[in-house]
Amino acid sequence: MEVLKQPRYVDETKCTACGVCATYCPVPVPDAYDENLANRTAIYIPYAQAAPSAYVVDPNYCLFLNRQECKQCTRTCGADAINFDQRPEVLTYQVGALILSPGFKTFDPARVPSYHYADSLNIVTGKEFERICSASGPYIGKILRPSDLRKPDKIAFIQCIGSRDRASGNPYCSSVCCKYAVKDAIVALEHEPDLDITIFFMDMRLYGKGFETFYERAMAQGVKFVRARVSEIKEHPQTKGLTLRYVTEDGSLKKDSFDLVVLAHGIEAPEGNSALAMAASIRLNEYGFCETSLFSPLDTARKGIFVAGAFQGPKSIPDSVIQAGGAAASAAELLASVRNTMVSEKVYPDERSEPDEPPKIGVFVCHCGKNIGAVVDVQEVKKYADTLADVLVVEDNLYSCSQDTQALIRETVIKHKLNRIVVAACTPRTHESLFQDTIREAGLNKCLVEMVNIRDQCSWVHMHQKGAATEKAKELIRMGIAKARLIQPLSEAVIGVIPKGLIVGGGLSGMTAALSLVRQGFECYLIERSSDLGGNLRHTYFTLDGSDPQKHLDRLRREVRDHDNIHVFTGATIRESDGFVGNFRTVLSFGNGENGRTIEVEHGTIIISTGATPYQPDEYLYGKHENVLLQQALEERLAHRKLGPKDLNHVVMIQCVGSRDKTHPYCSAVCCGQAIKNALKIKEINPDANVTILYRDVMTYGFSEDYYALARDRGIVFMRYGPDHKPRVEDIDGVIRVTVQNQLMKKNIIIDADLLVLSTAMVPRENRKLVEQLKVPLSADEFFLESH
Structure with a gap:
């Protein structure tokens, strides 16, 4: 592969990003990063976290490159990093x-x-x-x-x-x-x-x-x-x-x-x-x-x-x-x-080891832009931290996670010979490893950093109580410093990783993950609690773009079943699981009760792909009238030709059933596309069918907007209803009568339907037991909570 590299006119191996060159550059240039609302100079760093953290000369504005004048940057650069002799070069990589x-x-x-x-x-x-x-x-x-x-x-x-x-x-x-x-x-x-x-x-x-x-x-x-x-x-x-x-x-x-x-x-x-x-x-x-x-x-x-x-x-x-x-x-x-070929290992300096040295603590308080700084009085917190015992240095930073602040922390640790670091910023769940790596580069043991979460625990939860948020931040930092005095360097044991994966859930995502793992050279266990693989894909027969889901499912099942390194267990659940990253032990259970058959497997990682299921509503005559269906059931009937043209003269679909409400306060992202897909299929079967979709907002994002336009062109009617004026459905002598308020005329519209189809929320499967076994959190909606 060949890559054309344009000259930056700065030797990035020499540049220290000190900024002196930009201070002396006389040429103002509209700053594209600030959307031209402010200026930069002709020599600049594109943005604070640019990699590499080195300056670059804009050839369109540089006086020397255009008129052979100036060279202020060359004269002021103490690192001798400016190089106007650089030329475009073609780099060749074997990939x-x-x-x-x-x-x-x-x-x-x-x-x-x-x-x-x-x-x-x-x-x-x-x-x-x-x-x-x-x-x-x-x-x-x-x-x-x-x-x-x-x-x-x-x-x-x-x-x-x-x-x-x-x-x-x-x-x-x-x-x-x-x-x-x-x-x-x-x-x-x-x-x-x-x-x-x-x-x-x-x-x-x-x-x-x-x-x-x-x-x-x-x-x-x-x-x-x-x-x-x-x-x-x-x-x-x-x-x-x-x-x-x-x-x-x-x-x-x-x-x-x-x-x-x-x-x-x-x-x-x-x-x-x-x-x-x-x-x-x-x-x-x-x-x-x-x-x-x-x-x-x-x-x-x-x-x-x-x-x-x-x-x-x-x-x-x-x-x-x-x-x-x-x-x-x-x-x-x-x-x-x-x-593991062509791998270069990162080299760290030797750790400073002075076990009897008294604590020398550096505190770094983050503004996190306005996330923290708009609520917590960072300067007051900084002054307070500076009064606490054993604190040698206190700094406040706009973004503590930025490259320039990481460099500042390294330099501060080395300059003041600090042996403990407290970072008052956001959550250690996402950023602790970054600061651990930074102090390791400064010669400290990675365990000598303590994070205080003044974003989530102060500025976010006390957004309208700025004084209280500031006092709480000071108190949390005091506790963080107290803990930092006591932390000791720890050595890391090198433990082998079991090169196997456990995948919980055998639907589309689970099978796809299993195939990816084995193609990467790893063995895996795929467990599915039902009797067959496929999940919701088993009930999907059409797509908006005309792909064949059942053909894809058959291929996936065949590849999974035929692969020697994928061990499939259907009708299986997890009875217990323990261990740690790289080394887990899980007991799988087959059958009901304590007398069911069990096997034990060992693995290095777990992938949860338990999926979701359509919500079963208790409204709109669902379960009380045979012609009130969910979208999934409609799709199966259409695919198996159980509905002909005479059954599809008047079809009404209601969107957001059990979705975007107090019970399930989210949009499931798939319902509108599914409704339009099935509506278009009905129009294929009966071009004269009257299909009406009652919606709150049509969620055809991305390129699926094309199919929304196609549906309107085919005569499918979209009628909006408000959350305070939900459709009313009645059984009038066996006929499904739908009444909905027209938002344009503010009058009720009555539709007698042959078929009423409900687009219901996708709800998580019952995961409470799995949560307890694997010790992973759920969101407020009871889906699994991601780390960031």
Whole structure:
């Protein structure tokens, strides 16, 4: 593989990132990282956590590279790192696999003339507003409008800018805009609680784990949500205020004035995608993203080249992270035969060992941007920590996890010969290992760091009690320092890892994980409590894109059953499990009661893939009328031809049954797609069928928006209902009568249906026993809780 490396004109092996060169550089340049809301210099570090942490010269603005003038950076660089003789070079690498993750670009709102984005400083994009809110941004986290640096009183967010819009060339949904708009609205209110914020939207697509609760939180904090499409934004020439004209759901034309407007702009395929596709011999879809298939979403058209993140299609951070792990596993499958070759081991300095030395403690208090700093008085906490016994150094840092702060901690430990470190920041669950590695690089034993969680336990839970949060932070730090005095260095024993995995749950994800493990060269045990493998995929017969789920299931089952290193146990559950990372012992039970057969297996890791199941409702005549079905049952009947054209004249589907409510306060992410898929199948069987889908918000995110448009083109009717006006279903002499309030006319519509289909929530399987056995936590919704 050949890679073209552009010159940075700075020797990254010499650069210490001291910043003196940037101090003396005379050329101001709009800073792309700050969305051009602030300036940098022609020599700069792209952003605080850039890797490598070394400066780079911008050849478009450097006076020496363009006019042979200046060279101030050369004269002031004490490390002699500036090198204007660098030239582009082609680097050649021998690789066994390639992962493409070039990301995305954002839509330019100037392409929508009626919004006048290019004409008003007070109309900003979502990314620009993110930087405005950031403590490391151009306004140091203060919410100011760019035209006059005055605090805005009213802010409007407008959704779907460059998304769900055929005129812009992007008919798909960008999947993230609703989420980041709600997040930014909440963050803005954390900074300025008296802001008046309105979000204009078509559908609020806050699907998936935890996002619906976020939506409810925003409404509880006073964010207004208006279902409308804004047609025009006009700026007042004197005040620079903005007037929005919009049409509401009932057809009324309205207008409102705001001080700042945020355009939630969507995602487009990255720059250079065509050149990359040509170089890598992969295919792009019609929108310029990498083309993959439904059941192999990480595989490109070329074997050995994988894709991860938004280059595969618009997606959120959690989805991108999951894909990254999957792509790495796919690459590891190809490289299994050469594992542990070409490995370079990280070398640490010798540990300082002075057991009789009194405690010398360094305390590092993190602002975490505004996460901590906007609530906890960090300076007061810092002064307090400095008064405590055995504390030699106290520092406060904007982001303690950043590369520059890690370097500062290392240097401080060495300079002051510290032998204990206390980091008051966020949760050790995600960041302890980072600080352990940092002090190890400074010559301390990794166990000599103590973390105090003043984010989760102070600023987050006491957001509106700043004084109390500060006092609690001081108390927690005092306790952390007391504990740090007593901690001792520990040596790590080297223990062998059992190269086997245990996978709990034999559905699509479980079987896929099993095959990945064995392709990476490991043995695994796959246990499934039912009598057969497949999970929910056994009841899935169609997909929106026309793939064949049953064919894929048959192939998976065959590959799993035929592989010598996959040991399948059906009708099995875990009776007990103990051990630690790399060494677990689990007893599997077959049959009922204590008299059932058991076997014991040893393994190094556990993968939980127990899945979810459709919620069984007690409303809408379900279980009381034979023609009231769940979507899964409808799909099975359609697949087995148990429903003909005469059975499908009038079909009503109700979305969000047992979902997005107090019992299950989340969107299951799959129900709308499933309803549209089945509705289109009904239209195939009976083109004259009247199919009505009653919905709250249509969650066809990503490229599935195309099928929402197709459904409307085929005559499928979508009628919205509000959570306070749920449909009413009655049995009138054997006929299913559905009454729903039309949101446009505010009148009741009556539909007599041959078939009523309920799209119910996906709920977790009963996992309490498994939680106790494996000692892993659940979320409030009783799904397994991820580490971050």
